[in-house]
Amino acid sequence: MTTLRRHPLADQAADALLARIGAGEWALGHKLPGETTLAAQLGVGRSTVREAIRQLAGRGILESRQGSGVFVISLDDVEDWDAVLRRAGIVSIVETRLAIESEAAALAAARRTPADLRTMRRALDRRGELIDAPIEEHVDADTAFHRAIVSAAHNEVLAELFDSLIPRVRPAMVDLLRIAPAPSVHSDHASHEELFEAIRGARAEEARSASRSHLGELRRRLADRS
Known part of the structure; x- marks a missing residue:
């Protein structure tokens, strides 16, 4: 015993x-x-x-x-998700975001409601207002817009995955924008406008492509910084 x-x-x-x-x-x-x-x-x-x-x-x-x-019911001890995230590199986290958000954007284009579009529009306008604000405020506004898109996909699992990534991504995003800001903040915001318009127009493939393009560029900048 x-x-x-x-x-x-x-x-x-x-x-x-x-x-x-x-x-x-x-x-x-x-x-x-x-x-x-x-x-x-x-x-x-x-x-x-x-x-x-x-x-x-x-x-x-x-x-x-x-x-x-x-x-x-299982012989495999699945590692705690929070522990996986703590160990993962930021590029891996952004790659996961890319997978989640590109699919969420396509689903949002097919499933968004008028209320979803209003929420996205407000979040996007707020993001534009904070382009020249302190970096932390801009990052939070950007996150709110992307969260609105994921919410509009109406998939609880995608939403939970997105929310679990944010605490890990936010500090890295703040550091990245402080050290290596986007080449053009206005061009970057325009790409978000294009993503919104694709979702509003119910163009799923265009929304998926716009999301992948934006996050793919972010991944490249993070990889170059590493």
Whole structure:
């Protein structure tokens, strides 16, 4: 029997259960013993076992089925998304943005509502007003416009992915514009106008292309800076 003494106990219990799964004690699809049995084996309370199971369920390893028990649904421990983002280089992050936003732009062209277009128009106008503002304000206004496009795609997964990237992208964007500003801020804003017009005109391929062109240029500038 493995007795756990270090804190936090729930983390230690989760690690112990994961190790036993990795060792093949419980195969894919196998049902785990009950909380009482696991608590006795690990030398912890049932509430600690319950929390450990919740942790592993959140990582996609276990699944609690009402009235049936807890089952192994994956043998792979998927790395925490925030940890992946912290480790990733900024160019990789922008490449991910490119993939998300180019598809979001095409979907927005097909799905945008009048309310979506009004939101995009206001955000774009605000971006134009802040071209010569402090860099942080301009970056935030630019982000708000791109967020409005992703929102207009009406795809919750794309929106969640976009939002998860922003905290990682923002500092790099501020640094980039401070060190290597766009060759022409007015030309850059005009490219955003073209993107908006493609979405407003329901021209999906044109919107996708405009988004890829704009973010592709950003990727090149970041790569040159690296």
